[in-house]
Amino acid sequence: MTDPRYIRNFSIVAHIDHGKSTLADRLIQLTGTVAERDMRDQILDAMDLERERGITIKANSVRIDYPAKDGHTYVLNLIDTPGHVDFSYEVSRSMQAVEGSLLVVDATQGVEAQTLANVYQAIDADHEIVPVLNKIDLPAAEPERVKEQIEDVIGIDASDAIEISAKTGLGIPDVLEAIVHRLPAPEGDRDAPLKAMLVDSWYDPYLGVVVLIRVMEGVIRKGDQIKMLKTGAAYKLDRLAVLKPSMTNIAELGPGEIGVFTASIKQVRDTRVGDTITHVKKPCAKALPGFKPSVPVVFCGLFPVDAADFEDLRTAIEKLALNDASFTYEMETSAALGFGFRCGFLGLLHLEVVRDRLEREYDIDLITTAPSVVYHVHMKDGTMDELHNPADMPDLTDVSHVEEPRIKATILVPDEFLGDVLKLCQDRRGIQEDLTYVGGRAMVVYDLPLNEVVFDFYDRLKSVTKGYASFDYHLTGYRQDNLVKMQILVNEEPVDALAMMVHRDRAEMRGRAMVEKLKDLIPRHMFKIPIQAAIGGKVIARETLAALRKDVTAKCYGGDATRKKKLLEKQKAGKKKMRQFGKVDIPQEAFINALKMDS
Structure with missing residues (x-):
């Protein structure tokens, strides 16, 4: 049992490829959490696909013991989060479970669109933020310019930003000291009724469902009878552990601690992310606020190339949905392609990742239909239908108007490519809302229709800017437009x-x-x-x-x-x-x- 004064919970936020996972590796290595022989690069990225694409898809957590210079041993709980916009719901979840963030910025590239999006989530969650400048060993690094940029763009004081190189290990001890002295300790009453937040859950073929929790108040012990407030289900704890990336059993978890438990839960569906966990006999008075559920944005049909594989596809999709709460599916049939599923995703990268996992982990050849978004079809009798598949569009004589989802896109782009980016957004029926300059780069804010972005907007953006633009978006709502079914x-x-x-x-x-x-x-x-x-x-x-x-x-x-x-x-x-x-x-x-x- 650890005294909450010596616990620090934090996450690492950054743009894609600014070095989050490498920094996590160094922190784990320097504190000896993992034996040298078991150490490998991106140790927290467990999925093959994450390692192959070099991206983090699922947020992962690890517990590190750190003997600080002041003589106390601190417990550091780190959550490594994804940087891609499609997985930003993973980031928002992780933020609620911790009190502080390390903001990692690449000293050669400066602040990018996703840096902004993720740091605003941290600010919304009331985090203490420590800026860290990474890749300081590269000849192109400009720490002073990037510090100014952090202050101008994000508005955080960066005068005492820590300069490090996660690759070589330079400056990592300073990061550990900063975590201990600059981030707040968690608060929570040990004697209050148990109140723990369900941060994440995944399916393990040997253990059933493994649930990651953060204890807010009270104590949870092995063998306890617990209850989930949202679903009302009760379970008996089989084992309680902390992740040092691998599971290490522990007798109890107190306020401020992060750990995992198994309790013979059969399906990940039974565990709602953001739910409150409490004791059956002595429940807490009110539930935690929880998270906004993730809403699928892009829909497409998945059909097996060989119709005989349909049952295999069904089993594969059901298993995949166990681990990915944001992926939705329902059956559909098509005259041309036979039986398949209509699936909902958070974005195109999410769609690609799910499709790759189905083809690779379950060995099924798939056809994916054109991705589409959800339209709101308003009928003349005053009712409104959600249209997921354009083939189901009702007769035009009964329709009064159709609304499409709009997004607010923030694009950061070097000056010389600005014209091309504005033209691309105009071609995609965009409405310009804002254009400002930040440290030698333009920041453009556009209101765009989502169905124009879904196809190939990101690829086109990267090609017209030679890969220099960064792009982030969020949904703003629905608006009527002159849409027809072709x-x-x-x-x-x-x-x-x-x-x-x-x-x-x-x-x-x-x-x-x-x-x-x-x-x-x-x-x-x-x-x-x-x-x-x-x-x-x-x-x-x-x-x-x-x-x-x-x-x-x-x-x-x-x-x-x-x-x-x-x-x-x-x-x-x-x-x-x-x-x-x-x-x-x-x-x-x-x-x-x-x-x-x-x-």
Whole structure:
């Protein structure tokens, strides 16, 4: 049992690639938390995908014992958080569980968009913030300029920022001392009824559900009967442990401590992140405020390439959803692709990560339909429906108007690329709200429609700025716009997998691009095939796929021309009849390639 005065709980916040996970490695290494032989880079990134992509996807926690210079041994609980905008809900959760943050800024690059977004979350959570300048060993490092930038942009005093190099270990002892002396100790009454916050949970095939908690008040012991206030479920604790990355059993956890427990919980769904945990016999008076639930933003269909894999896909998705509370799914069927699932994600990176994990961990080949967002369809009778799949759009005669989600995007970009970025945002129907200059870079704030950002906005932004721009966004709400459903007809049959919502002004361009693409992708048949893009009953673009034909006049040598004519007329009649009953086979590759949108 640790005295709360000697506990420090903190998280590390930074932009992508500014060195959060490397700093965590050094802190673990310097304090001897992990034996040298078990040490490896990015030790807290456990998933293969995290290691391969070099990003943190799940927030991870570790407990470090640190004998400080003042003679006391302190317990430091560190939570390493992701930097990507898609996983910002992981960051906001971790913030509520700790009292302070280390703000890591790359001394060569300065403050980026995500640095801002994450530090504002820390300020909202009332954190004490210690600025740390990383990569100070690089020749391009400009610590003085970056300190000024931190003060100008974020408004935190950076005069006593700690200069370190997480790679070489320079300055790490100063960071440990700063954590102990500059961050506040947790508060909490040991004798009060138990009140603990559920920070995270994940599924372990051997132990069942493992739950990460932060004790606010009271004490939790092995064998206790506990109850979750939101779900009302009661459990008996099997084991209580702290993470030194690996689980180390412990007898009890007191106020301010962070640890994990298992209690024969079968599904991660039974553990709501942000829930309050208390004793069954002596419950606490009121629950903790909890977190805002994560709301899926991007939806797309996942279908197995081989229809026989559907059951495997269902099992895989159910298992994956156990570990990822922000991923939602429901069954759907499509005439072109068979049975599959309509899934909700927090953004495109999240979608990619889930798709990669399904293909890699469960060995299933997938087709992903075009990502779409949730529209609000207001009917003439005053009701409102949420539209997840453009193919389900109701008849236009009953619809009064359609609203689409809008986002507020903050883009930080070097001066010379500003024109390209403004043009890109204008092309995507953006409305400029603000343009300011911060330490030699422009900070642009735009109001953009989410469905324009979902496709390939981030890739385009990176390519027009040679990778120098950083981008962060959050949802602001819904707004009415002139949106229509565009259908693709092949041989006058609608193909539901290719339906999409587009803005009326850009529908013709989008439609033309789509039919031209399909003309190259669909193999030729024995009859002519029209490929059309239509809005309601009006065709806005059309391409015709020519027929393959047999040379029926090959056996006619010379002689009368009428004989040839007769054979050709007969062929023509046959083709007409064929087209009447003709069924067009669209190969799977055609769908996959048609759904890959280009600019």
